[in-house]
Amino acid sequence: MAQVALKNIVARYGSFLAVDHVSLTIESGQFVTLLGPSGCGKSSTLRIVAGLLQPDEGAVEFDGRNVTAVSAAKRNIGMVFQSLALFPHMTVTDNVAFGLRMKKMPQADIENQVRRMLQIVRLDHLADRYPAQMSGGQQQRVALARALAVTPSILILDEPFGALDRKLREAMQVELHALTRQLGITALFVTHDQEEALMLSDSIAVMNKGRVEQFGTPAEIYRAPRTEFVADFMGMTNFLPGEVVDSDSSSAKVRVGSAVFSTSVKDTIAPGEAVKLAIRPEKVMIGHLSAADMCFLEGHIRQITYHGNASRYVVDLPDGGSIIALQQQSPEASLAVGSNVRAHWSPEDIHLFRA
Amino acid sequence: MSSVLAIKPLSNTPASTRRVRHVDKSTFLVLPACIVIAAALLIPLANVLLLSLNRSQPGVIELSSNFTLANYTRFLWSPFYMRVLGKTVYIAAMTTTLCTVFGAILAMAIWRAPQHLRGVIVIVVISPLLVSIVTRTFGWMIVLGDNGLINSTLMSLGVINEPLRLMFTDGAVIVGLLHVFLPLMVLPILTALDRIDPNVPQAANTLGASRFTTATEVVLPLAAPGLVSGITIVFSLSMSSYITPALMGGPDSGMITTLIYQQFVVTFNWQFGATLVAILLAVSLVLVAVILFEFARRTRKWMVRQ
Numbered sequence: 001m002a003q004v005a006l007k008n009i010v011a012r013y014g015s016f017l018a019v020d021h022v023s024l025t026i027e028s029g030q031f032v033t034l035l036g037p038s039g040c041g042k043s044s045t046l047r048i049v050a051g052l053l054q055p056d057e058g059a060v061e062f063d064g065r066n067v068t069a070v071s072a073a074k075r076n077i078g079m080v081f082q083s084l085a086l087f088p089h090m091t092v093t094d095n096v097a098f099g100l101r102m103k104k105m106p107q108a109d110i111e112n113q114v115r116r117m118l119q120i121v122r123l124d125h126l127a128d129r130y131p132a133q134m135s136g137g138q139q140q141r142v143a144l145a146r147a148l149a150v151t152p153s154i155l156i157l158d159e160p161f162g163a164l165d166r167k168l169r170e171a172m173q174v175e176l177h178a179l180t181r182q183l184g185i186t187a188l189f190v191t192h193d194q195e196e197a198l199m200l201s202d203s204i205a206v207m208n209k210g211r212v213e214q215f216g217t218p219a220e221i222y223r224a225p226r227t228e229f230v231a232d233f234m235g236m237t238n239f240l241p242g243e244v245v246d247s248d249s250s251s252a253k254v255r256v257g258s259a260v261f262s263t264s265v266k267d268t269i270a271p272g273e274a275v276k277l278a279i280r281p282e283k284v285m286i287g288h289l290s291a292a293d294m295c296f297l298e299g300h301i302r303q304i305t306y307h308g309n310a311s312r313y314v315v316d317l318p319d320g321g322s323i324i325a326l327q328q329q330s331p332e333a334s335l336a337v338g339s340n341v342r343a344h345w346s347p348e349d350i351h352l353f354r355a
Numbered sequence: 356m357s358s359v360l361a362i363k364p365l366s367n368t369p370a371s372t373r374r375v376r377h378v379d380k381s382t383f384l385v386l387p388a389c390i391v392i393a394a395a396l397l398i399p400l401a402n403v404l405l406l407s408l409n410r411s412q413p414g415v416i417e418l419s420s421n422f423t424l425a426n427y428t429r430f431l432w433s434p435f436y437m438r439v440l441g442k443t444v445y446i447a448a449m450t451t452t453l454c455t456v457f458g459a460i461l462a463m464a465i466w467r468a469p470q471h472l473r474g475v476i477v478i479v480v481i482s483p484l485l486v487s488i489v490t491r492t493f494g495w496m497i498v499l500g501d502n503g504l505i506n507s508t509l510m511s512l513g514v515i516n517e518p519l520r521l522m523f524t525d526g527a528v529i530v531g532l533l534h535v536f537l538p539l540m541v542l543p544i545l546t547a548l549d550r551i552d553p554n555v556p557q558a559a560n561t562l563g564a565s566r567f568t569t570a571t572e573v574v575l576p577l578a579a580p581g582l583v584s585g586i587t588i589v590f591s592l593s594m595s596s597y598i599t600p601a602l603m604g605g606p607d608s609g610m611i612t613t614l615i616y617q618q619f620v621v622t623f624n625w626q627f628g629a630t631l632v633a634i635l636l637a638v639s640l641v642l643v644a645v646i647l648f649e650f651a652r653r654t655r656k657w658m659v660r661q
Contacts, residue, residue, distance in 0.1 A: 052557055072560045079561040085554035089576045089657045099562035130657040150562060 001186045002063040002153035003028045004049060009058035011044050018044040019055065020210035026154070026188060026203075028063075031180050033189040035197040035233070036207035042190045043158060045207070049188055050156050051075045062153050073102075078147030079156040082163065084139055086131040092118070092142050093127045099150035117145040120179065137168050144176070148183070155180070155187040161196065173199055194234055198222060206230045228353040231278045238284065238323050240277045240297075241355060244269050252352065257319045261295040263350040274355040283349040284325035286313050286341050287334075296344035297323060301337050315343045407629035416625045426630035436614070436631075443610040444638065446525060446600070447593035450532040454589045455582065457533070458540030462581075463570065465541070466548040477545075481538040492531060492602045499527055523605035531599040536592060540585035547581025548574070580658075583650045587643050594639045611635050 004026040011019035019041045026032045034042035047053035049060060051072030059068045067075055078099075087095050096117050100110045118124040121141035131139050140160065147155055157176075161169040177200055180187050191197055197204050198218040205215045206229070214226045225231035228239070242256040247269050253262045254277055261277070269275060286301075302322065303314040313325045313335070323343050335341065408422040411429075430436045465476050483491065498504045499521040506518040521527060551574065559569040575582070597612040604610070611631055618628030 050561055052561070072557070073563050073565060075561075076563075077561055079558065081554040081558060083552050083554050085552055085558035087555065087559070087573060089579075089654070098559070098564070102563035102568065132657055146558075146562070156561075 001028050001184060004154050004186060004188070005061040005064075006045070006049065007059045007061065009045065009048055009055045009060070011041075011048060011053060011055050017210050019048065021058075022207075022210070022212055023058075024205055024212060024215065026186055028186050029184045030202045031185075031187045031189065031200060033191060033197040033201040033204045034207055035191060035194060035204050037192055037233070040207040041210035042192075042207045044210075046156055046158055046188060046190045049154065050077055050079055076150065076153050077156055078150055078152035078154075080143045080147050080158065080160045082159040084131075084143040084160070086139060086142055086146070088131050091128050091130055092123060092134075092145075095131070095142055096145045096149050099146065103150065113149055117149045120148070120183075121145045136164055137172060140164070140172055141175075144179070148185070153186065155185050157187065157189045159191055161191075169196075176200060206233060208233075225278075225351065228276055228278070231351060231353065236278045236280050236351065238279045238281060240279075240321060240323070242275050242277050244271050244273045244275055246271055254350075254352065256297070257317065259295070259297055261347060261350060263347050263352060265352055269352065269354065276353045276355050278351040278353060279323075279345050279349055281312070281324040281326040282310075282328075284323060284343050284345050286315070286325045286327060286343055294344040295347055295350070296342045298340065298342050299323065300340045301335060304335070304337060313341075313343075315341060403629045403632050406626055407633045409626045411624055411626045413622055413624045426627050427634075429627070430630060430634060439609055439611055439614055440634065440638065442525070442608065443594060443612075443635070444642070446528055446532070446608070446610060447590055449529050450536060450593040451586055451590040453529065453533050454536050454540040455586055458537055458544055458585055459575065459578070459582065461537070462541045462544035462548060462578075463574065465545055480541050483534050484538055488535070488598050489602070491534065492599065495527065495531055495534070495603060496522055499530070523603065523608075525604070525608045527603040527605075528600045528608050528610075531603040532593050532596055535599065536589045539588050539592070543584035543588070544578055544581040547578040547584075551577045579650065579654055583646065586646055590646070591639055591643060594635065594642075 006022055006024045009019050009022045010017070022041070022045055024032070024045075034045055036042045044053060048055050051060075051067070051070060051074075055068065059066050061067065062075070087098065090098065093114055096114045097110050100113055105113070114127075115124065118127055121144055123138060123141055123145065126134060126138065131142065134142070143160070160176075161172050164172060173196060179185075180200075189197075189200060198221075201218055203215060204218055204221050206213045206221060208229045214221060214230045221230065222234055225234055225236065232239070240256045242254040242261075244252050245255050245260060246253040247265065249268050250264055251262055252265045252269055253260055254275060256277060263277075297315075297317055299315040299317040299322070301313055302316045303312075305312045307326075310326050310328055313327070314322055315325065316322045325343055402418065405418055405422075406416075407426055408424070409419050410421060410423050410425060461480065465473060465480070468476055486494075496503065500506070501518040501520075501522070503521070505521060506515075509515045510518065555577065556569050556574055559573045560566075564572070595612060596610070597616065600608060600610045601613060601616075604613075612635070615628050615631045615635070618624045618631060
């Protein structure tokens with residue numbers, strides 16, 4: 001397993017800047033995820049690491065060695081494709097052995113390694129099957145075994161679970177998590193699913209428009225999004241426009257409509273500056289105030305939807321905006337569509353972003 | 356419900372993609388085509404096959420009810436006819452082999468070519484089909500003739516003193532057939548290549564396979580359906596080709612179709628002509644069946660119907 005570093009990578013398709021000066025270091029044994037919406041450059045970045053796409057600028061280094069000009073075939077990587085890309089005309093054994101055969105490994109060693117890999121992914125009983133004779137989850141595990149068999153410097157996974165149904169996807173996520181930690185694999189994973197990213201990764205790079213917006217641990221990304229985009233992508237769907245009325249180095253007072261909230265800030269935002277105030281829907285409560293220092297806005301309920309483990313309220317605010325609240329308990333009888341309510345939250349749940 | 360309902364347990368394995376038998380009213384749309392084929396192909400063909408079982412009687416073309424295998428014995432015991440049959444199979448096999456090699460390379464080149472060049476290359480590839488066979492053959496005469504391009508070039512360079520015999524040989528026939536049939540090989544292979552998931556060759560690449568290994572071990576096996584279609588088409592058409600061998604072949608490179616023409620038109624021996632037709636048909640069918648059977652045997656396990 002190797003440390004993999006991207007240095008100022010730029011990739012263009014014609015005049016479109018797909019990857020815009022991305023620098024990223026994946027420490028040996030770390031599981032790093034590139035997270036972002038489609039078209040954010042995450043797949044291009046991944047293909048550059050794999051050697052399937054040549055960057056226009058910048059360098060790719062494996063353990064400090066510049067491999068930018070090295071072809072994919074000689075980089076010693078293991079890659080799992082979104083479409084899996086198994087060899088349909090080969091048995092499971094031949095699929096897993098392919099990379100080892102290309103390395104000209106002695107036949108006996110190939111057999112041992114294939115057997116070991118199939119045991120790891122629990123497919124040793126299906127060694128002679130063809131991909132078409134297997135279920136989606138089994139095919140997924142073949143793809144993983146094939147990529148891992150060559151003991152790659154880095155395991156690269158391009159939205160591998162995108163095509164699976166929810167239940168199977170969750171099972172495969174748990175399996176991949178266990179497997180990568182158990183084998184100490186350096187892995188680069190690409191997904192647009194933030195839950196998947198949070199669960200699997202040691203670090204996440206959130207990408208937008210070809211740039212890395214934030215790189216950090218899942219907890220950092222989730223709790224302290226640095227930009228409005230990251231906040232939005234991590235499920236912070238309430239954005240209220242406001243204006244700073246007073247501030248110092250650690251706190252700020254923000255006016256939203258006629259209400260004024262105070263909140264803590266990391267750096268000073270000058271009074272008069274327009275900001276956006278973000279709050280997670282699950283932190284917003286509906287109904288009676290539970291503490292005196294709570295921030296609140298009044299409005300009336302436009303929509304209530306039941307989600308099993310939660311209820312979701314859309315509250316229209318007098319100034320035309322709306323705020324979404326996600327509550328763990330079932331809807332109360334007193335809260336009906338049209339009723340006037342207070343949506344409230346505690347000051348520490350407010351995140352401020354410059355507008 | 357007038358249509359047949361097929362009830363089948365759902366299974367989540369991809370292996371269960373066998374098609375559900377389903378009779379639909381739209382099936383009747385093939386009926387006119389079936390009638391035309393029966394009237395224009397099967398009935399005349401049956402007539403020819405029956406005629407081959409009548410005693411040879413030059414000038415007589417009516418069927419009689421006296422059946423005999425005499426025509427077939429005459430063919431089988433004649434070294435001359437057997438040699439013509441052998442030559443026919445040889446020329447068809449050589450044409451098919453060369454077509455397969457060039458066709459596969461050409462199809463892969465088109466498949467890999469940038470999108471905007473692709474249409475142009477495809478048109479160039481199918482252009483031989485757009486030119487009349489006579490024009491094409493005279494074109495080859497200019498290239499292969501005694502005073503043609505190749506001979507005059509070689510002679511002016513002093514490589515040879517007298518012209519090589521290129522035109523009116525088996526080789527000329529094979530070149531001529533190759534020229535016409537190449538597009539019929541390239542197009543099915545290209546279609547099969549386009550059906551390959553582009554990630555599959557890339558996966559081979561990430562696993563350390565060179566371009567050549569990827570082509571031979573991954574791409575070509577996956578293009579097998581197209582290769583087999585192409586081989587079947589080119590082989591059948593080469594076996595029954597007439598004009599190119601007649602115009603470009605020498606006195607010695609007569610194919611069985613030449614004999615058929617002679618029997619029907621020159622000697623008016625329709626019974627023996629019909630026998631030759633039956634033998635050509637049988638040999639073609641058997642060889643094509645062998646190819647198809649072998650292909651099915653090799654791919655049965657992994658090929659999933661799309």
